[in-house]
Amino acid sequence: GAGVSQSPSNKVTEKGKDVELRCDPISGHTALYWYRQSLGQGLEFLIYFQGNSAPDKSGLPSDRFSAERTGGSVSTLTIQRTQQEDSAVYLCASSSGLAGRETQYFGPGTRLLVL
Amino acid sequence: DAKTTQPPSMDCAEGRAANLPCNHSTISGNEYVYWYRQIHSQGPQYIIHGLKNNETNEMASLIITEDRKSSTLILPHATLRDTAVYYCIVRVAGSNDYKLSFGAGTTVTVRA
Numbered sequence: 001g002a003g004v005s006q007s008p009s010n011k012v013t014e015k016g017k018d019v020e021l022r023c024d025p026i027s028g029h030t031a032l033y034w035y036r037q038s039l040g041q042g043l044e045f046l047i048y049f050q051g052n053s054a055p056d057k058s059g060l061p062s063d064r065f066s067a068e069r070t071g072g073s074v075s076t077l078t079i080q081r082t083q084q085e086d087s088a089v090y091l092c093a094s095s096s097g098l099a100g101r102e103t104q105y106f107g108p109g110t111r112l113l114v115l
Numbered sequence: 116d117a118k119t120t121q122p123p124s125m126d127c128a129e130g131r132a133a134n135l136p137c138n139h140s141t142i143s144g145n146e147y148v149y150w151y152r153q154i155h156s157q158g159p160q161y162i163i164h165g166l167k168n169n170e171t172n173e174m175a176s177l178i179i180t181e182d183r184k185s186s187t188l189i190l191p192h193a194t195l196r197d198t199a200v201y202y203c204i205v206r207v208a209g210s211n212d213y214k215l216s217f218g219a220g221t222t223v224t225v226r227a
Contacts, residue, residue, distance in 0.1 A: 033215075045216070048214075091158050104215060106159045106160065107158050109157070
């Protein structure tokens with residue numbers, strides 16, 4: 001079946017602009033995660049959604065970052081007033097089951113470059 | 116506090132088996148061993164996971180030592196498309212251990 005999809009695949013923006021990144025999880029997966037990966041760096045957890053529960057936003061680096069998940073499926077990560085240090089690959093993953101204990105499957109990522 | 120240690124790099128000949136080691140000497144009884152890989156410019160790809168028994172799927176085999184302090188990922192017939200960074204991680208099952216964190220991994224280069 002279809003895997004996790006993300007759009008756009010690449011995004012170039014100017015400092016100060018807002019960007020929206022989209023994630024379509026695997027159908028039926030109740031858990032959705034956002035991570036980012038800077039060049040040569042490891043994964044950095046951003047946010048976790050599970051069903052109708054309040055999301056775990058503990059990884060969001062600043063209040064410029066926010067995310068929504070509508071109807072328990074598609075998620076949008078929004079970065080307001082982008083800064084050059086926001087340049088990274090933003091990865092979305094999804095898993096079935098509860099408490100995030102199941103295997104996470106990743107999308108291809110969105111490569112964000114802030115000029 | 117690295118929970119796993121892996122060699123930084125290894126080369127493998129195309130068509131041969133690639134054996135990737137991972138040490139996890141402080142693993143707890145309820146921690147699974149997971150393997151992911153990341154091909155250049157792509158998202159991480161799940162490969163396989165196991166608790167204590169050896170596991171096999173269409174991608175790879177996972178051999179876990181009896182004391183669970185180390186494991187080996189085996190790619191039975193490596194191809195050029197297997198060139199990637201391979202990550203070995205441990206995760207607690209049945210808990211809220213959902214924030215994945217990869218170390219440096221092993222950069223595997225498959226050569227023709």
